[in-house]
Structure formats: structure tokens, C-alpha cells
Amino acid sequence: MIRFAAVPFAVCLALGIALAAPVARAELHLDLTQGRVEPMPIAIPDFAGTDEGVQLGHDITQVLSADLERSGLFKPLDPRAFVDKDAATHIPPNYANWRVLNAQALVTGNVAVQPDGRLAVEFRLWDIFAEQQLAGLRYTATRQNWRRVAHIVADAIYKRITGEDGYFDTRIVYIAESGPLEHRIKRLAIMDQDSANNRYLSDGRALVLTPRFSPTSQEITYLSFAHNQPRVMLFNIDTGQQEVLGDFPGMTFAPRFSPDGNKVIMSLAVNGASNIYTLDLRTRRAVRLTDTSAIDTSPCYSPDGAQVVFNSDRGGSQQIYVMNSDGTDIHRITFGKGQYGTPVWSPRGDLIAFTKIDGGQFYIGVMRPDGSGERLLTNAFLVEGPTWAPNGRVLMYFKGSPADSEGRGGHNRLWTIDLTGYNEREVPTPQDASDPAWSPLIP
């Protein structure tokens, strides 16, 4: 078995020293509770620097600018239109020079390479019309973490403007697909949220599916068909170590971590019946939660850990049910026509995202945890498996095209969409991709 070199993700990222800023009032704000938000024009000139800092300043600016643009909430302005060519050094800025461009916000910053080789990056966010500083922070980090610094700055800007946590300093674990459709080669893959730093965590010899992040550690759980024994696995991203989870008398599948990271909840299939179990990762004790001759699968905890949402065909068709996390009070929450699957609880607790199949089409939708307020966000021949950004504002899923009998088509790709149903975008991956799972904000 090929061992994939584990790149330690430990960061040595000294966080957030606030740069003096007056307390702002009457400030810039984007209200995300509205439906469609007009993107805020924002100017982000290259962060200033000397020597190596020049290129790093440019690169960091590109990454954070792209983050903000992709959110659909910001419109970074074309730098060629900027009046101030050395904008980053003006503190405070020449507000008039930005007002003429209709910039509402301005980000300035600089990058210094310290004597120890580490980067010191600082930025300031300015409100052009109120003429005041909204935020200012300084970070130090190892040079190899320059992209993370850019994402953290983008998160800080996002949070200052929207009042909600960002989601840019995150990663995606997913399944990379290649080869013929009747024998797809599927590999575990991981990349930054912006598709950078893509790497593969498995060699493709074993079929692997449905990876999910631990909320608390650099681990993922997934399904592997190694040795023709489909079993839930635990994989440490840092060390590359992996193990079969539990000792079950059949296929285990559909794993997810509990919110505290101490358990994995999954399905076990025996004699055609699939039931839901938890495995305590410390004691290795398995607990059975459901007892049916039907199919209970795709379990997902509520963020407080008190409840579990799952799909079941115990009522005759595949629908979504909620139960207490001890298996009591099982009740159905979907009654619409069609089949409902892959429920995932929002990190904010207020919504459940799902896949719906109806009339030959697949849909990604959200509803309240009691099943009310269903909203379908997107549909296609195939859209499946939503995963939430950690702030609960954006969903990622995979979208597939139909295949013809010669094996053309059948391409799966990752996409994101805003909770409002706007800003649907493809997430670039080197190969076809499916089963995305969004990490928490990287600690």
C-alpha cells in the first residue's frame, strides 16, 4: 500500500493582534437575512512589501480577493482603475480617490518577511463613505502558510461586513473520480476551500466513498471497499494512519462524526436491513439506535448532539426522520411527494439540507428541523449530498450529467450555492469529483 506523505498541517499561526482603530458607527453592513444581496464594491490593492514581500503581497491579495468575490457578496474592483498606486502605505487612505471609483470598502495591507523568515501580515479595512477604519489585524505565520493568512484576512473582512463568521480558512475532503463509468476509480482527496493545495489521500485501488471531517481533529471517516469488505474507516490526515472502525457483522456505511468528535454514527446492513449505530471512539463500544427491517441510513447529528436526522423507507418510501440521539421519539418530518435523502443539519441548527428525487430530477433543498418551510435551491439530472460551510450560509454538493450508452458524460463535479439559492458556482477540481465534505474553520 502506498503511503501518502502526510503534510503536517500544524501552522504556528500567531493570531490576530488588533491594530488600533477608532470605534466605528453608522458602518458598512451587508444583511444576509435578505434574499439576494447586491455585491459590495470593494477595492483591494496589492498588499505592500519590500523584496520578497512584493510578490507575497500580490499573491495574498489575489487569494483573499478571489475568496470575497466567490462569496457573491463582494465585487472586488479592477486594480487597473485605481488612482492611488501605492495605496497600501496611506494610513488613513485618500478617501476621495476611492469614492470616485464607487468603492464602498477598501482593504489595505502589507507583508514583511521577518529576520526569522516568518511573515508578518497586517491589513486594515476602511469604510470609504464614513471615512473610518473598520478593522485592523496583524498576523505572523510561516511562509508556507501564506495562503491561510489570505483566507484568514478574507474571513475577518467577511465577518466585519456581514456580522457572520467566514468560511474561507477551510478545506474540502471529497472523492476524486477517474476511469470508465462501469469501474470508476475513486480516491480520497483533500484541498483548500478555494481548490488550492489539492492532494490525494488514497491510491485508488480500493473503492472509497463518503468522506466526512471530524469537527475536532485532523481525522476523517469514510467508507472503504478494501478487501471487498465495505467498512467504515477512520483516517488521520496528519499521520496517514487508518483503521477499520468497530467489529461489525456486515457492511458499515454512511459514517459521520458526532459534534463533540467522540463518536461516529453510521449504518450497519445485516440480512437486508440497515440500522443506525454509534461507535464511541474512546471506549470502542457500539450502541444500536434503531431496530427495523427497513433501511435506516445517512444519519447526521444536530449541532447540539441532542438529535439525529436520517432517512428511512420504513414508511414505504425514502423519507427523512428525526429522533433523539438515544434512539427514542423517531418521527417522520418529510411528507412531500418524491424521495428524500442525505439530510445534513446546519451548523447553526436552524435548517436541514437534503437531496430530493422527484419526477426524474434531483434537487438540493433546505427545510426547518420540523420539516416545514421546504425550499428547493437547485436541481439537475443529478445533484446529491449537500455539505454545509461552517457558517451555515453556503452549501456544497456534487452535480452529475447523464451518461450515454457509450460511456460519454456521467461527469460529476463539485458546486456551491448560497443558502438564498443564488450564486451557484462550480468548484474547480483536477478530475471529476463527488461526495464533498466541508471542514470546520481550521483551528
Added chain:
Amino acid sequence: MNLRPIGLLAAVLLVAACAQNPAPTGGPAPGPAPTRLHGAVPGSREDFMQNVGDRVFFAFNRSDISAEGQATLQKQADWLKRYENVTVTIEGHADDRGTREYNLALGNRRAAAAKRMLVSLGVAGNRIAVISYGKERPIVVGDNEEAWAQNRVAITVIN
């Protein structure tokens, strides 16, 4: 929901018992089968695929076994009782018009339904392993009704 046509199954068993000669059991030398194609060695994988039939098809989102499927499984059981050293793995598959995890469970349910019937027809359960591939290993590529129907299947594979 677990659709088991208990009554139907019992009826088929009776008919089968009346209509067919009991297969020889226990003997190392297999008896000749009535309509054997040229080429396949008796008791081989090819023999099984050509002269018995390795697959049972299902309706959309169903795992109950049709009359045609029951006839196929009867032939499989007869053959397996004739060649007692053979073990098999039943692969359960689903078309790609369901969600991934549900389809893994559905494939398992289809394979288990086929196994249950083989066991009821006298094949020892410890000779039959099951595995589900859900929608991961389509038998026929293509998103059209004919391909989907071919992919809703339990395939008995000689180990």
C-alpha cells in the same frame, strides 16, 4: 418496509419440488445437466453463467423477487446443490437514480433477498456471501431505462 412474498415463495417451492427431479447431492462427480452448451466445463463459472443464469432483476426501488427471478434462483439452487464445493458471492446493485448511501443499503437488501431464497431452496447459508455495490459498479453504462433495468440486479458470482 421489507417486502417478502412469503406466500408466493412457498407456492414456488411446492411447484419446484413437484416439477423437477431432485438434484444429486454429495457426490463428487456431477451428473449431466439436460441442456448444456458446448465449451463450458460442468461446475465451472462459465457453466453457471451459460446454463443457469447469474442474475436476478428488480423493479425500481424494490427488492422483492419476480417470478422470473424465482425461476433463476431455483436453477441456481439446483446447480449449487449439485456442486457442493462451490461458494458464491451475491453482488447487489442499484441503478444510479437514488442517493449513494440509500442505494448501498438497497443493493444489500437485494442481495440478501436472493440469498434468503437460495437458502430456502436448500443451499447452505455459509456458502453464500453478499456484498452491495449500490450504484458504484453499473453493469451497463448509460442513463436510460434499459440500462437502469439491467443495473437493478443481484448477481451470483462463483468464488
